[in-house]
Amino acid sequence: MDVSTEQPEDWHEVELLMDLCFAPGRTALSSYRLREDVAPVRDLCLVLRESGVLRAAIRYWPVRVADHLVLLLGPIAVHPTAQGEGLGGWLMQESLSRARDAGWERVMLVGDAPYYSRFGFARLDGVEMPPPTNPDRVLGLELRDGAWVDITGPVSRAIGPAPAG
Known part of the structure; x- marks a missing residue:
């Protein structure tokens, strides 16, 4: 398997x-409204290929x-023929x-707690995604330790470049 940063020519695939x-x-979905007209964090958007064939991809915004x-x-997506092989978990760990x-x-997502808790994700009380997202x-x-302490409020689009932070 080969991992690389997603390139513009990979977008359609x-x-x-x-x-x-x-x-x-x-x-x-409401998470897509947060991505509109905002550039992804390109260095973290990864694709995983086997013999040149796209097997999995992950994106960050x-x-x-x-x-x-x-x-x-x-x-994050894994081709149905490769699901259960640990590719999604590997991409999560690598990109994080x-x-x-x-x-x-700090990182957030909208997803199933039982699945994502194995990577250390936990419910964010007081962080409000646009409706109709289930809290x-x-x-x-x-x-970084303490990065989510006392951070609450609505989630909104980030405008401009995406610096680390």
Whole structure:
């Protein structure tokens, strides 16, 4: 398996993988509204290929919670023929390690707590995703101890460049 940073020419192939892995209408979710007209954090958007064939991909976007810059993880997708091989978990660990090394302090996502808790994610009380997001699915991870302490408020789009932080 080869991992690399997603390149602009990978975009259509990654979008096809996301369409294959997620229900129709995935782009109608509130997390997609936070990504509109905002550049992804390119150094953390990774693709995993086997013999040149796309097997998995992960993307990150900058968002704000109150006045704090936060990484929004997602989507992450593994081709159905490769699910259960640990590729998604490996991409999570690799990308989170890169985020920590780049100086990011905190990450959030919208997902299933039982799955993401194995990576250290826990429910973020007081962090409000746009409706109709279920608050129980708003999860966070500290890349630096104490990074989520006392951070509450609505999640909004990050405008401008995506510096580490």
